[in-house]
Each structure stands twice: as structure tokens, then as C-alpha cells.
Amino acid sequence: MLCPYCDTLLQIPPLTYGKKAVCPRCKKTLTSYWEEPRKQPLLYALCSLWMLFLAQLFSLLIMNVAGIEKNIDLIQIPTVMLEDQYASMAILFIVLVQFLPAFCMTGIILLFMPIPIPVGLKIFLAKSILKLKTWCMAEIFLAGVLVSFVKLMTYSDIHIGCSFTAYCFFAFSQVRAFQCIDRRILWQYIGVTPPLKKSFILGQTGLSQGLYSCPTCTAIVILHEKKCSRCHTYAHARRPYSLQWTMALLFSSFLLYIPANFMPMMITETFGDKIPATLLSGIILLWSEGSYPIAIIVFIASILVPLLKMLGTTWLCWGIRKGNIDAIRMHFIYGVIEFIGRWSMIDIFVILLLSTLVRINQFASIYPDIGALLFALMVILSMLAASSFDPRLIWDSASKSSKGKVK
Incomplete structure (x- = not known):
């Protein structure tokens, strides 16, 4: 097996339950052996789909303000956004929180269920699941629900509904289903x-x-062959124009980062008065109200993480161009960037929840604004930048620089 991270040719030994094979060069896990490697992901996927179905039937959050009760469910969130002509936010929620997780779980069931399906369909499902699992954000939405819950506790009597419990089980089962799949x-x-x-x-x-x-x-695959004989994927020894694509997407996300932080993310309307709120003002408000942990979490996830991710990816590209790099350190940074980038979407989900829940007649209403869309696009572009980066280039550059030193 060739390590997909550093391109080292390795022989994978027979593994027993609970063991994993780790690349000795880059220290990345190559393969793991789970107990019942077919049954576990199948059972978790079945459980997650059932929990997702149950989560649609009940209330997610219930809020009571001055005797006025307001509750929301998962179906209501995109419905309200569409009614208010925020179609982009509705599509974002449906795709990332409901459709893609449901599609991937269905794909896992079809792949691991002992039923005959065409090989072409198996290949399509396997490709789709492995590519889309990063974009399944059920656990991030769940974190957004918790942040919204804490944020509204100051102003109202708020409770979680039955849907919240079902969605917790869904998010857990989805994560476990992905974890139990070994490529x-x-x-x-x-x-x-x-x-x-x-x-x-x-x-x-x-x-x-x-x-x-x-x-x-x-x-x-042999180098002169451009197509894999097993999955029929057209591929190259290295991703074509990896650094160019990464820098282009990174530059685009950086251009969106500045307006996303300074333009209003949402508008609070109280008795006809509209008060715009930026990302920074929201964090300051949370801090002033004493919600220090939530303010810190939002600051890290929404401001610090995107900035550090863009700077880190830029440093990776610059280091590869320059040469003479510490491959182990750079590979560690790449792994961190790849993992944390998607968690910046938590702020978007908080805005969606608040915009749906806080609609109390003429007293108070919250609406998303242009800053939320710009921020979501910034996060998506930064995730695409990280996915277009080829980590094998790190080790190629390190090998070239070490050969140069020897000479």
C-alpha cells in the first residue's frame, strides 16, 4: 500500500481486532480493523436514519417569552428562511444538515447490506461517501443548538424538545458510522x-x-496508467495544479473574511427598531452578559480558526515553494487545518436557529443579513482550499531539500 499522505510504499501486516497500521514516516493511520467491519457501520447508519426521521416529528427548542410560547422543528428552519426569501441559507441548511447526512447513511446501508447491487452503483456510493463525509455537519449543527440555547437563556424561558434528543443520537450514530468505515x-x-x-x-x-x-x-497504479482499474477514477501521481488551486481558493476566502467580520451577520428588530449585529459585536455582547465560555467558543470558531486556517495553509504553500521544510511539523499543521476548518460553520447555524425561533410578533424578530452569507461562503472556500491541497507535496519538497543538502 502507498501511504496517501507521504507516498511511502508499505506492506500492511494482518491486523487483529482493535489494531491499526500507522505509517512510520508521517505517523498517519493507514487502516484500522474494527470488530464486525461490515455490521457496525450498517447498524450505526440504520440507527442514524431512524433518529433523523424521529427528529423531524417533534420540537427542537421551545421558548417562552412573557407568556408567548414559540417552538421550532427541523423542517421549520428552512421553511422560514424560504418564506423570508433567504433561499441561500435554507439550501445551506438542507444540504449540510439533512440531505448529505441522510444520503451518506443511505449509501452506507446499501453498501454493507447483504443485498445484490450493481458494481457501478457500489463504486458511485463509495466515492460519494468518502468525498462528502466532511460536508456532513450534524454534530456542528448540534453544537450550534447548544450555543443558541445558552444565548437565549438570558432573555427567555427556553427548553429542549424531544427532537433534540433524537438529533443527538442521530449525530452520534452518524459520526460512529463514518469512524467504523475503513477505506x-x-x-x-x-x-x-x-x-x-x-x-x-x-x-x-x-x-x-x-x-x-x-x-x-x-x-x-502504474505511473503511465491514468485510470484506476478498480474504481475507474482518472487520477495523477499528484493533484494537478494543487498549489495553484489552493492559493486561488485561499485568496478568495480571505477576500470574504474581512467583509464577513465587519458586515452585519443578523438584524434584531424590536418594536420597529432594527439593530444590526456583526460577528464581533455578538461576541462582545456575550462577554458583557457573562457568557464567557460561549463567547470564547464563538470567538475561536468564527474568528480565530478561519484566520489561523488561512495563515496556516498559506504557510504550507509557501514552505513547499521555498523548500528546506520540517515535513513532520508541516504535516501536523495540515492535519489540524483539515480537521478544524468545518467547525467555523457553527456561527451560521446559530444565526439560522435564532432567526427561526425569535419571531415574537411585533416584540422581537431576528433575521440573517449579508454578513452571514459571506461568512458561510468564506468557510466553504477555505474548506475547498484545504481539500485541494496535496499533502504528498510536503514530503516531496522535504525529500528534494534533503538531497540538496547531501550534495
């Missing part, structure tokens, strides 16, 4: 690993031996 084992179920026609040297990079790893199914 290598999944593709072994779909098709046999293509054999190599000759032996190669373990411990050396695939590129130096005329090999590359399929980015989809991790099969080893």
Missing part, C-alpha cells in the same frame, strides 16, 4: 486490489518507482 477494507468488499506485476522496494516513495496511489480507493 481499504471498504474497497476490498467492492473489488479485488489490482495486483502488481513486479516487486518494488518497500520504504521508498511510489513516485520514485513509477507508482502512485489512487486517491479514491488507495489501489496502487
Whole structure:
């Protein structure tokens, strides 16, 4: 197997339950062996779909202000956004919180259920699940619900509904379903690993031996072959124009970062008076009200994380161009960037929840504003920038610089 992160050719030993194989060069986990590797993701996926269905039937949050009771459910959130002509926010919620998680869980069920389905459909589902799992944001939405709950406790009597409990189980089951899927084992179920026609040297990079790893199914492909024989993916030894795409998307996200932080994220209307609120003013308000943990969480997730992610990705690209880099440190930074970037969406989900829940006749209403859309686009572009970055370039650059030192 070629490590998909550093391109080192390795031999995976037989694994027992609970064991995992780790690349000795970049320290990334290559494969893990779970107990019942087919049944576990299937059961978690079935449970998550059932919990998602139950979560649609009941109230998510219930708020009481001066005797006026207001509750919301998951279906009501995009409905209210569409009624107020915020179609982009409604689509964002439906896709990231409901459709993609439901699609991926359905795909897992079809893949691991002992039913005959065409190989082409299996390949399509496996590709889709592995690519889309980063965009399934059920757990991030759940964190947004908790932040909204704490934020509204100061102004109203608020309770969680039955839907919240069901959605908690859904988010947990979804995360576990993804965790129990091992890419290598999944593709072994779909098709046999293509054999190599000759032996190669373990411990050396695939590129130096005329090999590359399929980015989809991790099969080893000969360099002159442009298509993987197992998953039929057209691929290259390295992602074409990886640094150029990363920098272009990164620059676009940075252009959106400034207006997203200084333009109104939402508007609070009280007795006809409209009060715009930016991201910074919202954090200051939380801090002044004594909600220090929530203010810190929102500050880190919404301001600090996007900025550090953009700076970190820029440093990675610059380091690869310059050479003479610490590959282990840069690879660690890449892993952190890849993990934390999606959590910046928590602020968007908070705005969606507040905009749906706080609609109390003429007393108070909250609406999203242009800053929320810009912020969401900024997060999406930064996630695309991280996904377009090829981590193998880090180790290629380190190898070149070390060879230069030897000479």
C-alpha cells in the first residue's frame, strides 16, 4: 500500500481486532480493523436514519417569552428562511444538515447490506461517501443548538424538545458510522486490489518507482496508467495544479473574511427598531452578559480558526515553494487545518436557529443579513482550499531539500 499522505510504499501486516497500521514516516493511520467491519457501520447508519426521521416529528427548542410560547422543528428552519426569501441559507441548511447526512447513511446501508447491487452503483456510493463525509455537519449543527440555547437563556424561558434528543443520537450514530468505515477494507468488499506485476522496494516513495496511489480507493497504479482499474477514477501521481488551486481558493476566502467580520451577520428588530449585529459585536455582547465560555467558543470558531486556517495553509504553500521544510511539523499543521476548518460553520447555524425561533410578533424578530452569507461562503472556500491541497507535496519538497543538502 502507498501511504496517501507521504507516498511511502508499505506492506500492511494482518491486523487483529482493535489494531491499526500507522505509517512510520508521517505517523498517519493507514487502516484500522474494527470488530464486525461490515455490521457496525450498517447498524450505526440504520440507527442514524431512524433518529433523523424521529427528529423531524417533534420540537427542537421551545421558548417562552412573557407568556408567548414559540417552538421550532427541523423542517421549520428552512421553511422560514424560504418564506423570508433567504433561499441561500435554507439550501445551506438542507444540504449540510439533512440531505448529505441522510444520503451518506443511505449509501452506507446499501453498501454493507447483504443485498445484490450493481458494481457501478457500489463504486458511485463509495466515492460519494468518502468525498462528502466532511460536508456532513450534524454534530456542528448540534453544537450550534447548544450555543443558541445558552444565548437565549438570558432573555427567555427556553427548553429542549424531544427532537433534540433524537438529533443527538442521530449525530452520534452518524459520526460512529463514518469512524467504523475503513477505506481499504471498504474497497476490498467492492473489488479485488489490482495486483502488481513486479516487486518494488518497500520504504521508498511510489513516485520514485513509477507508482502512485489512487486517491479514491488507495489501489496502487502504474505511473503511465491514468485510470484506476478498480474504481475507474482518472487520477495523477499528484493533484494537478494543487498549489495553484489552493492559493486561488485561499485568496478568495480571505477576500470574504474581512467583509464577513465587519458586515452585519443578523438584524434584531424590536418594536420597529432594527439593530444590526456583526460577528464581533455578538461576541462582545456575550462577554458583557457573562457568557464567557460561549463567547470564547464563538470567538475561536468564527474568528480565530478561519484566520489561523488561512495563515496556516498559506504557510504550507509557501514552505513547499521555498523548500528546506520540517515535513513532520508541516504535516501536523495540515492535519489540524483539515480537521478544524468545518467547525467555523457553527456561527451560521446559530444565526439560522435564532432567526427561526425569535419571531415574537411585533416584540422581537431576528433575521440573517449579508454578513452571514459571506461568512458561510468564506468557510466553504477555505474548506475547498484545504481539500485541494496535496499533502504528498510536503514530503516531496522535504525529500528534494534533503538531497540538496547531501550534495
